[in-house]
Amino acid sequence: MDLSFELIAQLAWTGLASSSSYCLFAMAFALVLKVNRVWNFGQAGLMVVSYFGMYTAFRLLDLPPLAGAVFGAAITIAVAVALERWGFGTLRRRNSSVLTFFIFTIALAHGLVYTAELFFGTDPKTLFPSIISPVRLVGPIVVSDWDLTALATAAAMTTALWLFMRKTGEGKAMIAVSDDPDLAEMYGIDKNRAYAVAMMLSAVLLSAGMYLIGTKAAMFPATPMNQFLIFAVIATIMGGIGNVFAAGVAGVVLALMQSFSVLVIASTWQILLLYILIFVVIVIFPQGVVFKFRRGPSRQAGTLAPAVEETGEKQA
Amino acid sequence: MTEFFLTMAILAGLNVLLASGFNMILGYGGLVSVAQPVFYAIGAYTSALLSMKLGVPLPLAMLAGAALAAIASFGVSLPSLRVSGDYLVIASMGFQLGIVHVINNIELTGAASGLSGILSAVEGPGRSWIYAAIVWTICAVVILGIRWLVTGPYGRAITAMRNDEEAFASLGRDAMRIKVTLFAVGSGIAGLAGALYGHYFLFLTPDQFGIFSSATLLTMVVVGGAATVRGPVLGAILLTVLPEAIRFLQLPVSIMAPLQGVLFSALVILFIFLKPEGLFGGTAVGGLEAWQGRGTARSKAGGRV
Amino acid sequence: MLSARGLTKKFGGVVVAQDLDLDLELGRVVALIGPNGAGKTTLFNMLTGFVRPDGGTISFDGRRIENMPAHQRARVGIARTWQRPRLFESLTLLDNVMVSERDYLGESIGNLIFRHGEVERAEDDARDRALGFLDRVGLAARADSLSTRLSYGQQKLVGLARALMNDGRCILLDEPMAGVEGRTIETMKAVVRAEAEAGKAICIVEHNIGFIRDICDSAVFMFNGRIVASGSIDDLLADKRLGALYFGSHA
Ligand SMILES: Nc1ncnc2c1ncn2[C@@H]1O[C@H](COP(=O)(O)OP(=O)(O)OP(=O)(O)O)[C@@H](O)[C@H]1O
Ligand SMILES: [Mg+2]
Numbered sequence A: 001m002d003l004s005f006e007l008i009a010q011l012a013w014t015g016l017a018s019s020s021s022y023c024l025f026a027m028a029f030a031l032v033l034k035v036n037r038v039w040n041f042g043q044a045g046l047m048v049v050s051y052f053g054m055y056t057a058f059r060l061l062d063l064p065p066l067a068g069a070v071f072g073a074a075i076t077i078a079v080a081v082a083l084e085r086w087g088f089g090t091l092r093r094r095n096s097s098v099l100t101f102f103i104f105t106i107a108l109a110h111g112l113v114y115t116a117e118l119f120f121g122t123d124p125k126t127l128f129p130s131i132i133s134p135v136r137l138v139g140p141i142v143v144s145d146w147d148l149t150a151l152a153t154a155a156a157m158t159t160a161l162w163l164f165m166r167k168t169g170e171g172k173a174m175i176a177v178s179d180d181p182d183l184a185e186m187y188g189i190d191k192n193r194a195y196a197v198a199m200m201l202s203a204v205l206l207s208a209g210m211y212l213i214g215t216k217a218a219m220f221p222a223t224p225m226n227q228f229l230i231f232a233v234i235a236t237i238m239g240g241i242g243n244v245f246a247a248g249v250a251g252v253v254l255a256l257m258q259s260f261s262v263l264v265i266a267s268t269w270q271i272l273l274l275y276i277l278i279f280v281v282i283v284i285f286p287q288g289v290v291f292k293f294r295r296g297p298s299r300q301a302g303t304l305a306p307a308v309e310e311t312g313e314k315q316a
Numbered sequence B: 001m002t003e004f005f006l007t008m009a010i011l012a013g014l015n016v017l018l019a020s021g022f023n024m025i026l027g028y029g030g031l032v033s034v035a036q037p038v039f040y041a042i043g044a045y046t047s048a049l050l051s052m053k054l055g056v057p058l059p060l061a062m063l064a065g066a067a068l069a070a071i072a073s074f075g076v077s078l079p080s081l082r083v084s085g086d087y088l089v090i091a092s093m094g095f096q097l098g099i100v101h102v103i104n105n106i107e108l109t110g111a112a113s114g115l116s117g118i119l120s121a122v123e124g125p126g127r128s129w130i131y132a133a134i135v136w137t138i139c140a141v142v143i144l145g146i147r148w149l150v151t152g153p154y155g156r157a158i159t160a161m162r163n164d165e166e167a168f169a170s171l172g173r174d175a176m177r178i179k180v181t182l183f184a185v186g187s188g189i190a191g192l193a194g195a196l197y198g199h200y201f202l203f204l205t206p207d208q209f210g211i212f213s214s215a216t217l218l219t220m221v222v223v224g225g226a227a228t229v230r231g232p233v234l235g236a237i238l239l240t241v242l243p244e245a246i247r248f249l250q251l252p253v254s255i256m257a258p259l260q261g262v263l264f265s266a267l268v269i270l271f272i273f274l275k276p277e278g279l280f281g282g283t284a285v286g287g288l289e290a291w292q293g294r295g296t297a298r299s300k301a302g303g304r305v
Numbered sequence C: 001m002l003s004a005r006g007l008t009k010k011f012g013g014v015v016v017a018q019d020l021d022l023d024l025e026l027g028r029v030v031a032l033i034g035p036n037g038a039g040k041t042t043l044f045n046m047l048t049g050f051v052r053p054d055g056g057t058i059s060f061d062g063r064r065i066e067n068m069p070a071h072q073r074a075r076v077g078i079a080r081t082w083q084r085p086r087l088f089e090s091l092t093l094l095d096n097v098m099v100s101e102r103d104y105l106g107e108s109i110g111n112l113i114f115r116h117g118e119v120e121r122a123e124d125d126a127r128d129r130a131l132g133f134l135d136r137v138g139l140a141a142r143a144d145s146l147s148t149r150l151s152y153g154q155q156k157l158v159g160l161a162r163a164l165m166n167d168g169r170c171i172l173l174d175e176p177m178a179g180v181e182g183r184t185i186e187t188m189k190a191v192v193r194a195e196a197e198a199g200k201a202i203c204i205v206e207h208n209i210g211f212i213r214d215i216c217d218s219a220v221f222m223f224n225g226r227i228v229a230s231g232s233i234d235d236l237l238a239d240k241r242l243g244a245l246y247f248g249s250h251a
Helices: A005-035 A043-060 A065-093 A098-120 A145-167 A169-179 A181-186 A191-214 A223-238 A244-262 A267-284 A286-294 B002-028 B036-053 B058-072 B074-080 B085-105 B127-151 B153-163 B165-170 B175-201 B211-224 B230-249 B253-274 B296-301 C040-048 C070-076 C093-098 C109-114 C116-136 C152-166 C183-197 C209-215 C233-238 C240-250
Strands: A135-138 A141-144 C002-011 C014-024 C029-033 C055-060 C078-080 C170-174 C201-205 C218-223 C226-231
Touching (some): A005 A043, A005 A141, A005 A169, A005 A223, A043 A191, A043 A223, A065 A191, A145 A169, A145 A191, A145 A244, A169 A191, A191 A223, A223 A244, A223 B085, B002 B036, B036 B058, B036 B085, B036 B211, B074 B085, B085 B211, B127 B153, B127 B175, B153 B165, B165 C070, B211 B230, B211 B253, B230 B253, C002 C040, C014 C201, C029 C040, C040 C055, C093 C152, C183 C209, C209 C233, C218 C233, C226 C233, C226 C240, C233 C240
Parallel strands (some): C029 C218, C078 C170
């Protein structure tokens, strides 16, 4: 293969553009982990809800793009908030174990994937009948409209999330709850509201990502479960667990790595490397990972239990 | 129709093996791994490949599959000595997905299109009858073996370890060795189940061994009641048989397959919310919440004093 | 017998053990006294392998053991009790004591299969011995009840029976009298005294001065992670300065 500058530049650009949705999925996953303290594997189910919500809006109801996207996002938000309220909320009240959350979120994701297959079939689908995107040459690089939309969407979403978390009362409440829900509650913050807000934001991020996916290529109902979810989990771990924007950056890095896989190692083996990485990071450096958690006051067991007994122990 | 019932019986038996083995790890060992399906896969592929490519006799190949699964369990059991809780769940998931990913991508295992042409253990008209009998005989032996193990002196030690690992160690007991052993036993049983699966169904695909199958097995264990001998047995039978009931509706496959998936997921979620303590275990011993509050319970009660 | 030199430990910057030396000998009972939070339990935890010291050495019977895992230290002969009883709550009293045997053959599946007869005999023997220890702490009649049904003081007696079953030549007792009331007080005293007379090397953390006077040969006084005095019980109790440290920090 000719390792020309043009090729590298093209791969970088395409990788960057397609990283937009991975970045959004990673932030959505990391946000729920940070605030709600749930490894929400059910995210794959929410992605499916969002995708087929938009599919219904565009292909069956003939809504214009913006209205359709809003329609899809609204359904996803409703499902996400319900999931927090009746699902996670109930399990949290019961002080359920990590395994309960695991079983619940996985079963939920699968149930939603199968539901989509039941109603829409198992074949891959795009959001619009035609997904051809006009292209132009910028220097030697081919740039499509989709690339620009994707990057603009991801940038806008990230900025909006950042502003929301830093500048608004709701955002600050959310961060306070993520630090210590009980303490936050003593200061008059409604933690259930903060959990719901985090789920809403996560739903919006997901829907934006799914819109980008569905305007670029056709998707199987099972793809979110088999592919996007794992990427979001890996990015979240790489981002240091609990750091939303670092998870977003990790999502971009992962997508770029995939894009360059033609040059370095085949992407299937890259994914293997990532699994090894997760395993090694968690097993060899649990203290490092825990340290990030432990800066805040101690966490509740069940959702984010201390990894190392020793650090979890305090003399009475 | 008989064929269908026999296949169900075989599947249920294999799930009983898997769930009972998983229970050794989750219930008796108190280790929250999700990786049980990967040991199932290791047993299945090892036995199938040894017999196909090297002509190893089937019983020997099956035992080799079980043994390799038991050895592979160190990949999760050794980390479990360092990390627990969420981190163990995620690390075991990484282990499982990593190995399934390899199976999915190498030629030897038939990659994503699956491994076919596996030798059949039993031929002839009574094939399914004989195989069902073999599977259930093995089940009976394994269940009795587990019962023997968890009621005698070993069971006393396991219970003590789960109650208070430090007090246990302060009396000279080696918790690490017990955990690694339980992991190996549970995974070896899964490996054996995998081998049995392969030589009856004659076809393996990597996606049978993914995360959903982890959740399914977890549910079988906890629905019945973890850390009880009969819990996983009944849970496995129940969750194998119930989703098959809709087969009698005679729907087209394109509807049947997803509908079964939906029903199964719904069943699992219903159990989680309506029967968290498990069907047969008391709240004290088993059920979904057997692991709840681990770690905090002790620190609340006063730490290492 | 057991000797520690220069043990040091910090928890997140707070020094809880600073250059601690301790010597225990067969046939002698040493009291470890000091106000709450002095670091007495932490010292026990370092000796038995549950807290890794930042520095210092520990030897037992001429063998360096500071890098040995906790369960092996118990197996070479250091038995201990905990400040809380820490019984195995799903087991009966008898099982609690039986599982505490030093060489527990049933811990290995290999033994269960290949040395079946031996394990059976060991079980019978252990049952007899365990009942004997339960009898000594006055709880033989309740051998088959669960530990959660007992009073706190009775639970501590079972904790002691477990340590005795473990049969170490060195025994570390963390506040054996705390929470012990009524008739159990005398039982506890009698059992500990008998062990001392049997020639074990014993160290007792205790706030009960009467008990210390009664049973211990010498004492070590800890304060803020340091050993500030050691010597005979009477000398230490007479020391006004120590009294002030002890009671000053209680107030
Ligand atoms: N695991 C731990 N992490 C952090 N600090 C600890 C830990 N264990 C003990 N400490 C601290 O070390 C100090 C000494 O505790 P220690 O339990 O050894 O005291 P003690 O002399 O046994 O007191 P008491 O008479 O109350 O039992 C205390 O300030 C305690 O808070
Ligand atoms: Mg103490």
